[in-house]
Amino acid sequence: MQQLIQTLQRIDKKGYKAYNDIKGTYTFSDFHLHLDHIQADPYASPSRARVVLKRKALGLGAECDQTDARRIATIDFFANRLQHELHKRNGRIGIVIDGPGQEVLDRTAVVLHQNDIDIRLSIHLPARGRTILGKQAIDRLTRDLPDVVIKAVKEFNKSALMKQLELADQQEAIRHFLKENNYVTFIANGSVLPRKSGISNKPLEGDQVVPFQSPSSLEVEIDIPHRSTVKGMALKQGVNIIVGGGYHGKSTLLEAIERGIYNHREKDGREFVITNDSAVKVRAEDGRSVESVNISPFISNLPVQKDTRTFSTENASGSTSQAANIIESLEAGASCLLIDEDTSATNFMIRDARMQALVAKEKEPITPFIDKVKTLYDEHRVSTVLVVGGAGDYFDVADTVVMMEEYRPHDVTQKAKEIAKRYGSERNKEAGTTFGEVTPRTVVTDSFQARKGKKEKVSGKGRTTIMYGKDIIDLSGVEQLIDHSQTNAIANMIRYACKNIGQTASLSAILDFLEREVSEKGLDVLSPFAGKHPGDMAKPRRTEIAAAINRHRKLKIK
Numbered sequence: 001m002q003q004l005i006q007t008l009q010r011i012d013k014k015g016y017k018a019y020n021d022i023k024g025t026y027t028f029s030d031f032h033l034h035l036d037h038i039q040a041d042p043y044a045s046p047s048r049a050r051v052v053l054k055r056k057a058l059g060l061g062a063e064c065d066q067t068d069a070r071r072i073a074t075i076d077f078f079a080n081r082l083q084h085e086l087h088k089r090n091g092r093i094g095i096v097i098d099g100p101g102q103e104v105l106d107r108t109a110v111v112l113h114q115n116d117i118d119i120r121l122s123i124h125l126p127a128r129g130r131t132i133l134g135k136q137a138i139d140r141l142t143r144d145l146p147d148v149v150i151k152a153v154k155e156f157n158k159s160a161l162m163k164q165l166e167l168a169d170q171q172e173a174i175r176h177f178l179k180e181n182n183y184v185t186f187i188a189n190g191s192v193l194p195r196k197s198g199i200s201n202k203p204l205e206g207d208q209v210v211p212f213q214s215p216s217s218l219e220v221e222i223d224i225p226h227r228s229t230v231k232g233m234a235l236k237q238g239v240n241i242i243v244g245g246g247y248h249g250k251s252t253l254l255e256a257i258e259r260g261i262y263n264h265r266e267k268d269g270r271e272f273v274i275t276n277d278s279a280v281k282v283r284a285e286d287g288r289s290v291e292s293v294n295i296s297p298f299i300s301n302l303p304v305q306k307d308t309r310t311f312s313t314e315n316a317s318g319s320t321s322q323a324a325n326i327i328e329s330l331e332a333g334a335s336c337l338l339i340d341e342d343t344s345a346t347n348f349m350i351r352d353a354r355m356q357a358l359v360a361k362e363k364e365p366i367t368p369f370i371d372k373v374k375t376l377y378d379e380h381r382v383s384t385v386l387v388v389g390g391a392g393d394y395f396d397v398a399d400t401v402v403m404m405e406e407y408r409p410h411d412v413t414q415k416a417k418e419i420a421k422r423y424g425s426e427r428n429k430e431a432g433t434t435f436g437e438v439t440p441r442t443v444v445t446d447s448f449q450a451r452k453g454k455k456e457k458v459s460g461k462g463r464t465t466i467m468y469g470k471d472i473i474d475l476s477g478v479e480q481l482i483d484h485s486q487t488n489a490i491a492n493m494i495r496y497a498c499k500n501i502g503q504t505a506s507l508s509a510i511l512d513f514l515e516r517e518v519s520e521k522g523l524d525v526l527s528p529f530a531g532k533h534p535g536d537m538a539k540p541r542r543t544e545i546a547a548a549i550n551r552h553r554k555l556k557i558k
Contacts, residue, residue: 001028005138012134016042019125019132028146030057030154036532042130046096046122048533051149053117059158063165065112069263073168074112076104076265077161078153082119085152093144094124098485098536102201102270103262104168107485107538108523119153120533121145166226167271171263173224174274184240184336184383185257185275186222188232189213192269193249193256194407203269210249210407217411218400230272233409235402237336237383239373241394243412244404250387251340253404257385258338258480261541279336279385280329280543283343284318285477291550292557297372297436298323298348301365308365309439314553318345319366324550325477326369330438331507332546336383337376339369341391350391353426361430371431373397379435393427395420442506443549444556445498456528458495459535460487468494471554478547481540489537490548492526493518504558507549511542 004026011018019038026033030053037048055061065071083099097120098109111118123145126136174186187193191212194204203209214233221231244250260275292310299308299320316324322345326337341349350370351359374397376382388394395401401416402409449469450456459467463484466473468491475481481490493514497505501513517525518539527534549555 001026001142004033005142008134008137008141010134011132014132016040016127016130016132019047019137028142030146031149033141033145034532036529039125042125042127046094046124048535049121049123050533051119051121051145053119053149053153055112055115055117058117058154058156060112060117064161067168067172069168069172070165071112072104072106073164073263074161075107075110076100077164078117078119078156079107079109080265081152081156082110082121082148085148089144089148093140093148094126095140095145095148096122096124098122098538100265101483102264102268103259103482104265105262105483105486105538106523107483108527108534108536109485111522111524117153119149120536122536164266167266168263170224170226170230171271171274174222174230174272175277177222178234178274178276181220181234182237183220183234183276184237184279184385185260186220186232186234186273187212187214187253187256187260188230188272189219191232191256191271191273193252193273203267213408215402215409215411218402218409232272233402235385235400237381238377238399239383239397240385241398241401241416242385242387242404243389243401243416246389249404249407250389251342252407253402253409254338254340254385254387259482261480262482276336277541278334278543279338280332280334281338281340281479282322282325282329283340283477283479284345284348285321285325286316286318288316288321288324288474288477288551289314289553289555290316290320290324291555292441293324293327293550294437294439295320295323295327297327297438298367298369299365300367301362303365310557319348321345321477322348327438328546328550329543330380330382331440332511332543333508334382334543336385338385340387341389342387344369350393351427351430352393353428356427356430361428364430367431370394370397371429372435375431375433375435380438392416392419392423393425396425440506440508442504442558443510444504444558445501446503447552447554447556448494448498449554450495450498456495458491460484460489460491463487466491466494466548468552471552473548473552475544475548475551478544478551481544481547483538485536485538486540486544488535489523489526490540490545492535492537493540493545494549496526507546510549511545514545515542 032052034050039047064074082097126133192203196202218233220234258281260273264271296308395416401413403412464476524534
C-alpha cells in the first residue's frame with residue numbers, strides 16, 4: 001500500500017496519463033488490490049480494479065459453492081452488500097460495482113475461486129480537468145476502498161448469508177418439483193406480485209397489496225429443505241389461459257411468471273414464484289429483421305409465391321414477427337411460451353367466424369395461433385401460458401383457465417368449458433392435424449464483423465442494445481433480458497463463438513458450445529482481458545443469446 005501512496009504523491013498535479021503509473025498489484029493488510037486498467041482520460045470509462053481476499057480468513061467454506069445455485073447466491077449476497085455500502089456514500093467516493101437488482105444472477109462482479117473471493121470494481125480516479133488530484137486519489141484507494149471492503153465483506157453477517165443459501169436450496173427444490181411433476185410454473189401463497197411502479201422492480205407495499213392465494217383446485221404442497229412445506233398454485237404443462245377484467249392482475253401474473261425463470265432475493269415478494277427456466281415470452285415485434293426462418297407452420301401461400309419455409313425480411317409485420325419469434329424460440333430450446341394478447345398481433349392470434357366468412361381461407365396466408373397451440377404441445381411438448389382478454393374461443397383449446405379478479409386467482413376451467421359448449425363457436429379450425437416442422441439453421445459466423453476501424457468494438461449499451469463493430473442489434477423486444485450486464489455478456493458471447501467455433505455451425509451447436517464453455521470456465525472466459533477485470537457481465541439464457549443472433553440485420557444463414 002505504501003508504494004501506491006508514494007506513486008500517487010509523485011504524480012500529484014501531473015497530466016492525467018501519469019495515472020498509468022499506478023497500474024499493478026498492491027498488498028493491503030486484508031486483501032490484494034489489482035489495478036488492471038487505468039482510464040486514459042477523466043471522461044473515459046472508469047478504471048477497473050479487483051480486490052482479492054482469502055476465503056479461509058472470511059470463513060467462506062465449501063457450503064458457499066457446493067451447488068451452482070449456492071455459488072450464485074453467494075455472489076449475489078456480496079455484490080448486494082458492496083452495492084449497499086457504496087450507495088450509503090452517495091457516489092461521492094467514485095467507486096462502483098455491477099450490483100444486482102431483485103433477481104439473483106451469475107455475474108462477474110464477484111467470483112468465488114477455490115481459495116479466494118475476487119471482487120471487481122470500477123473506480124473513477126479524481127482529477128481537476130485533466131490534472132491528477134493525487135491526495136484525493138490516496139483517500140479513495142487507501143482509505144475509502146478498504147473501509148467499504150471491510151464493512152461489506154470482512155464484517156458480513158454469516159447468518160444472513162446462510163439464510164440466502166438456504167433460500168437458494170428451497171428455490172432449486174421447487175424447480176426440481178416442477179420438472180418431476182410436469183408443471184410449468186408455481187406461485188406461492190402469500191406472494192406479492194405487483195411492483196412498486198413501472199420504473200421500479202421492488203415489491204408494492206402498503207394496504208393496497210393483495211397477497212396471492214391459490215384456488216384450492218390448483219393448489220399444491222411442496223416439501224422444501226430448511227422448512228416443512230410451501231403451498232401455492234401450480235400450472236400443469238399444456239395450454240393455460242389467464243382471463244379477467246382490465247386492471248385485475250392478468251398481465252401482472254404473467255409478468256411474475258416470466259420473471260420466475262430467475263431466482264429472487266428474500267422479501268422480494270416473488271422469491272417463491274418459480275417458472276421452468278426454458279419458458280420464453282414472445283410477442284409481436286414490428287420492424288425486426290428475420291433471416292431464413294421456417295414460419296410455414298403459421299404462414300404460407302404469401303402473394304408473389306414467397307417461400308415461408310426459409311422466410312426472410314428486413315421489416316417484419318406484427319404477424320410474421322410473432323411467428324418468427326415463436327419458431328426461433330423453439331429452435332433455441334423453449335419448453336413453454338408466455339404470451340400476452342395485449343402485445344400480440346390480433347390477426348396472428350385468432351380469426352373469428354365473421355372474418356372467416358368474409359375473407360376465405362385460401363386468401364388468408366396466416367394460420368392463427370389458436371389453431372396450432374394444441375398440436376404445438378402434443379407434438380413438441382411445448383406448453384403455453386396465455387393472457388386473453390377478448391377471445392373466448394381459446395376456451396375450446398385450454399386445459400386450464402384461471403380468472404384474475406381484484407388480483408385474486410380463481411379456477412374457472414369448468415365454467416369456461418361449459419360456456420364454450422353452451423355457446424359453441426362458429427369459426428372453422430384453419431390448421432391440419434400437425435403443427436409442422438421446426439427447421440434447424442446453420443449460421444455463417446462471418447455475418448458478425450467485430451471490427452470498427454482498426455479495433456474491435458463489441459459491447460452492450462444498456463439493456464436493449466448491442467454494439468457489434470459497425471452494427472447495432474436491437475433487443476428491445478426481448479422482454480426476459482433484465483440486466484444490462486446480460487446484454488454485455490451476449491455481445492462477448494457472440495464474439496467468442498465466432499472466434500472459436502469455425503466458419504459455420506448450427507444455431508443449437510453455437511448455443512451448446514457457449515453454455516458448455518461458461519459452465520466449465522465461468523463468464524471470465526468470454527473476456528479478451530485474461531486474468532484481469534473482465535468487464536461487467538451477467539449470465540444470460542441460451543434463448544436470449546439466440547434472440548440476439550436472430551436480430552442481427554446482417555445475419556447470414558447457410
